[in-house]
């Protein structure tokens with residue numbers, strides 16, 4: 363085990379069931395699901411799964427807790443959130459180790475995840491005093507004002523690529539606004555969320571924070587339960603659509619952070635050194651490309667195409683080597699499971715058949731004996747990609763980069779916007795007029811200029827088109843967990 367990290371045994375959660383009403387509960391149906399280590403394909407443990415009845419019991423408890431949490435003084439709510447942030451920071455290493463073990467993402471890169479969640483808790487704690495209403499002038503005989511009120515029980519369903527970062531960070535805004543929360547961890551990687559429930563057990567009053575491991579049944583029950591007043595998802599477009607439909611029956615609002623097929627656009631005047639590193643890093647090969655924001659479509663102007671492609675290939679070969687995820691020296695992990703492995707290899711095969719040029723990778727690695735049995739795929743780059751190919755259009759969620767060559771700016775923008783997705787985009791140019799005018803024309807919710815991949819708390823994050831609904835990581839997110847009540851007072855004597 364690498365220096366500075368706790369042991370895996372001491373990090374594992376002791377509880378493998380459901381946490382609600384401030385206690386570990388025995389589920390009604392007693393269904394277990396095996397959870398795997400994607401680094402070697404072996405089972406780690408079995409986790410109990412929440413059924414529809416369990417969801418009902420948990421929501422009822424969370425609703426009861428809501429009735430007192432919503433009237434808890436703002437400063438006191440903020441203190442709870444800040445305590446939670448401190449607890450997360452204290453446990454950052456063990457949580458990183460659990461996520462490395464259970465998702466395959468390299469531990470060195472996961473060390474910041476609990477800290478990002480903690481930063482969100484602190485940020486939203488700080489915003490609580492900003493949840494103010496307004497006075498509205500109408501006439502001399504009447505007085506009008508608004509109150510910002512919480513919604514009730516909020517369900518937050520999260521994806522597998524950063525479990526504890528998503529679970530911890532996504533608690534913050536709804537709790538800050540006075541809602542209670544049920545987290546549904548990713549079914550593939552629930553361990554760090556169970557540990558999170560253990561370490562936060564005494565931080566909040568019973569029923570305020572609840573964690574229900576489970577699969578689709580649990581997610582569906584949360585989306586339809588009448589006492590769940592908002593359902594949110596970090597996940598794929600098809601799941602987002604299923605949740606939206608399920609929530610429609612009770613007119614539940616949704617907040618959806620979904621997939622992406624994001625573009626990185628390089629103009630001829632881009633800074634070569636910055637560009638090469640960003641093309642390689644923007645693909646997030648470290649976690650096998652499994653990030654919604656990965657710039658998986660790279661549009662290189664013909665003047666710099668060959669040089670950039672050659673340099674990026676070298677950079678990728680030097681910097682991303684598949685290895686054991688729980689080792690600090692590892693620079694690239696596997697995909698999450700066999701199904702994802704087969705899907706990504708299927709995309710690689712389709713690209714070859716459709717005439718794209720395989721530049722590097724394209725197969726499972728064979729040279730490292732320590733990772734046999736894991737779901738690894740070499741970092742893969744295809745050049746000569748055409749907009750009609752499957753790898754140009756569909757989210758692969760694997761370590762596969764598609765490189766396009768462009769000449770004409772209008773054609774470039776048509777290609778960039780020819781996708782159902784619209785999450786992120788990155789623009790490289792030393793000419794700010796070029797960069798800003800391109801930023802206006804690209805159909806994406808979050809755009810980087812001369813940088814890639816970074817999130818900035820306080821700057822709204824979210825997608826357009828089918829990449830999602832609503833904005834997070836900002837004041838907008840806080841408001842999305844409130845509703846306005848208008849009070850109209852008659853002043854006539």
Ligand SMILES: NC(=O)c1ccc[n+]([C@@H]2O[C@H](COP(=O)([O-])OP(=O)(O)OC[C@H]3O[C@@H](n4cnc5c(N)ncnc54)[C@H](O)[C@@H]3O)[C@@H](O)[C@H]2O)c1
Pocket residue numbers: 519520521522523546547548549576577578580581582585595596597598599600601602604605618619620621622653654655757759785825829830
């Ligand atoms: N926009 C973002 O911020 C963001 C961040 C990370 C990942 N993602 C996206 O997430 C996807 C990968 O994650 P995934 O494979 O875990 O996604 P997924 O959609 O398969 O699952 C996400 C979550 O939804 C649950 N779920 C599945 N079907 C459901 C249903 N019918 N009703 C309710 N819940 C249901 C799952 O159990 C899981 O917890 C990619 O598309 C990726 O781009 C988006």
